[in-house]
Amino acid sequence: MIDTVVxxxxxxxxxxxxxxxxxxxxxxxxxxxxxLFYNADDTHEHYSAQNTIQAQGRIYLTxxxxxxxxxxxxMLRIEDDTCGRHDTLGGACSSESNxxxxxxxxxxxxSCRDSFLLALARHDQGMTKRDLPSNIxxxxxxxxxxEGGLRFADGISAAGRHVELSALMDxxxxxxxxxxxxxxxxxxxPTPIRVMTLGVATRExx
Amino acid sequence: MSAAPHFxxxxxxxxxxxxxxxxxxxxxxxxxxxxxxxDDANVATLFYSREQPLERYNMADTLKAxxxxxxxxxxxxxxxxxxxxxxxxxxTCGWHDPLCGLTDARSLESRYGxxxxxxxxxxxxxSGIEAMLVELGKYGLNERDLVANINFFSKVVVDDSGALxxxxxxxxxxxxxxxxxxxxxxxxxxxxxxxxxxGTRYAPAGVRLEARHAPPPAADDVCRTRCPENARGFINTxxxxx
Numbered sequence: 001m002i003d004t005v006v007x008x009x010x011x012x013x014x015x016x017x018x019x020x021x022x023x024x025x026x027x028x029x030x031x032x033x034x035x036l037f038y039n040a041d042d043t044h045e046h047y048s049a050q051n052t053i054q055a056q057g058r059i060y061l062t063x064x065x066x067x068x069x070x071x072x073x074x075m076l077r078i079e080d081d082t083c084g085r086h087d088t089l090g091g092a093c094s095s096e097s098n099x100x101x102x103x104x105x106x107x108x109x110x111s112c113r114d115s116f117l118l119a120l121a122r123h124d125q126g127m128t129k130r131d132l133p134s135n136i137x138x139x140x141x142x143x144x145x146x147e148g149g150l151r152f153a154d155g156i157s158a159a160g161r162h163v164e165l166s167a168l169m170d171x172x173x174x175x176x177x178x179x180x181x182x183x184x185x186x187x188x189x190p191t192p193i194r195v196m197t198l199g200v201a202t203r204e205x206x
Numbered sequence: 207m208s209a210a211p212h213f214x215x216x217x218x219x220x221x222x223x224x225x226x227x228x229x230x231x232x233x234x235x236x237x238x239x240x241x242x243x244x245d246d247a248n249v250a251t252l253f254y255s256r257e258q259p260l261e262r263y264n265m266a267d268t269l270k271a272x273x274x275x276x277x278x279x280x281x282x283x284x285x286x287x288x289x290x291x292x293x294x295x296x297x298t299c300g301w302h303d304p305l306c307g308l309t310d311a312r313s314l315e316s317r318y319g320x321x322x323x324x325x326x327x328x329x330x331x332x333s334g335i336e337a338m339l340v341e342l343g344k345y346g347l348n349e350r351d352l353v354a355n356i357n358f359f360s361k362v363v364v365d366d367s368g369a370l371x372x373x374x375x376x377x378x379x380x381x382x383x384x385x386x387x388x389x390x391x392x393x394x395x396x397x398x399x400x401x402x403x404x405g406t407r408y409a410p411a412g413v414r415l416e417a418r419h420a421p422p423p424a425a426d427d428v429c430r431t432r433c434p435e436n437a438r439g440f441i442n443t444x445x446x447x448x
Contacts, residue, residue, distance in 0.1 A: 049265075050307025050354050053370065054401050059305065060368035070349060072310050085368075089275070089305070091266020096288030100271045100439045113286075129286075130350040134266050144364040148276035148301065150269050 002197040008190030009110055009179035011119035015040050016167045021079065021198040024175075025162040026139045028191035030155030032178035033138040034092045034112045037067060037075050040170035043127055045069045049088045049134040059144060061086040061136065067165070070133070075171060080164040083157045087137040089150065092116065093180050102182045115176035137178075138163050140185060152185045164198070216416040224410035225329075227337035227396040229344060231256050232387045234447065237295065237420040240395075241382040242359050244411035246375060248400040249358040250308055250334045253283055253291040256390035259347055261285045265304055265354035271435040275364060277302040277356065280432040282388075282439060289443040290436075291391050293429035295420075296384040299377050301361040306370065308334030308355060309401045318408040331408060337396035345392055358383055359411075360400045372402035379411070386420045386429075388443045 002022075006012045008031070016022045024033055039045035051068040053059050061067075063081045066074050094113035098106040113132065120127040139157040144150050179190050217236070222228045224244070232238050240249055255261035264286040272281055279297040282290045294302075311333040315321075321330040335352070342351055359377035362370050397413045399405070423430050423440060430440050 044348075044350055048307070050305070051310075053305065054307045057370050057402075058368045059364055059370065070352065072312065089266060090270055091264065094267075094286065094288070096286070096442070097264075097267045097271065097284070098288075099442060100267070100284065100288045100435050104438060104441065129260055132286075134264075134354050142270075144275040144368070146363055146365060148274060148363065150273050150275040152270070 001199070002195060005192050005194050006175065006177045007192045008177050009115070010177055011115040012175040012177070012195060013119050013123055014173050014195070016171050016173060016197055018167050018170050019200045020167050021164055022167060022173065023162050023164040023196050023198055024138055025160065025194040025196070026083065026157045027159065027194055029159040029161070030139065030157050030186050031191045031193055032140040032180065032186055033193055034176040034178050035136045035138055036132070036174040038172040038174070039069065039075070040172045043125070043131060043172060045071050045073070046131065046133055047075060047136065049136070053088055059088055061088060074168045076165040076167050078163060079166050080162070083139050083161045083163060085141060085156060086163065087140040087142040089144070090137050090140060090142045090152065091134050092176060093178065098182065106182060109181060110179040112176035112178050115179070116174060119174060152183055155185055214418060216418050218417050220415040222395060222397045222413050222415065224397050224412045225332060227332065227341055227394070229341035229392065229394045231390060232393050232417065233390050234387055235420055235422070237384050237386045237418050238393065239382050239384050239416040239418070240358055241414040241416065242299070242377050242379055242411055243414055244379050245377060247359040247377045247411035247413060248398065248403070249413050250338070250396040250398060251356045251358055252338060252353065252394040254345070254347070254351070254392040255285060255291070256392055259345060259351065259392060261287045261289070262351065262353055263291060263356070269304060271439065272433060275305060276361070277304055280428045282429050282436055283356070284439060288439065289446055290388040290439045292385040292387045293423065294383060295386045295429060299359055299381040299383060301376065302383065303357040303360040303362045303400070306357060306360070306362055306401050308338060309398055310335050313401065317406060332398065334396050334398050334401070337398065338394055341394040357400055362402060370402060372400060386423070389446070
């Protein structure tokens with residue numbers, strides 16, 4: 001069983017088995033949890049933001065959302081969500097995008113993509129930057145307006161809120177617990193999360 | 207001063223029939239005009255650096271740097287390395303969709319019925335994903351490189367609940383979008399239906415490509431001056447070429 005606290009600015013990788021439930025807890029509130037999912041047996045199959053939002057006809061994730069792979073297959077389903085909305089569009093921060101978004105000298109601050117790359121390097125299974133598609137930001141609020149604007153709004157999560165997913169295939173999870181210090185969405189204060197498995201789901205996938 | 211390329215004869219032109227896919231290298235300093243050849247056009251598009259294809263168009267960085275969920279004049283297409291692959295310097299259509307992705311074979315079959323080369327020959331229906339995998343393969347790339355794409359000429363609005371709504375009839379024949387390339391770029395195009403197009407008749411519009419030389423982006427360039435983020439994006443891109 002998995003049950004671990006991931007400090008802000010750290011990556012985490014783990015495998016959840018088909019049928020297991022996986023819970024992420026926002027321990028202190030408004031933390032961004034940058035997350036990617038891969039088929040544990042073939043990591044070329046991974047969560048696809050566009051396939052997921054296209055199929056559900058909606059950009060936000062919440063209870064009932066089915067996370068689809070780049071091959072159009074269901075990977076996980078969100079079974080429980082006490083936050084209410086999770087982001088599919090904002091992606092991960094990187095030192096390079098920080099130079100664009102904030103200032104050229106922000107290059108040297110820690111970023112989610114650095115965490116992702118270090119985790120993939122330590123994992124040592126041949127995964128690289130090629131294997132980093134657009135990720136989910138759990139607990140992050142990135143509203144799109146009817147006029148086509150996009151903004152990083154104040155968070156709607158709070159201490160202790162969680163999201164719980166059931167795995168529909170054996171899934172490799174890659175998390176960066178976001179270290180972003182330039183964005184008010186987390187009150188400029190990255191905080192720890194807890195990740196845990198809860199055993200086999202009561203509702204098996206169809 | 208207009209940023210549109212008012213200058214001259216195209217370096218080359220190409221007409222992509224509806225339903226077909228194309229790829230090629232477009233050099234830094236070239237404007238590629240995409241012209242819709244019929245109403246309701248849609249052109250699925252991906253960009254990769256010619257120098258190092260691991261550097262590629264990044265949907266998230268493009269949207270969040272410019273605080274937008276649609277592309278039009280003044281917007282740029284960011285790579286994942288904080289650089290600008292290309293800039294939208296002119297646009298008579300007004301809204302291009304960066305959210306909704308590609309069609310897959312299953313959804314097309316449910317909408318238009320089953321087709322095979324054996325019976326339909328080149329009138330068979332090719333999905334967006336298949337089209338991109340074929341073009342990626344020509345550069346040694348594969349599904350690991352198939353990132354989120356842009357759908358030019360399509361408008362999809364998002365309501366307060368996050369629901370997507372495609373605006374039918376948005377693009378009109380003759381409308382165009384001008385992409386000025388800031389890096390040598392591998393461009394992948396598929397002139398297929400938008401994934402949220404619910405029409406039951408398969409008749410995707412073709413697209414004409416016109417390539418022209420472009421002057422370097424000036425200090426008052428419409429894309430450079432759109433927001434401070436883009437000014438920094440141009441600095442990163444110009445440093446890369448020095």
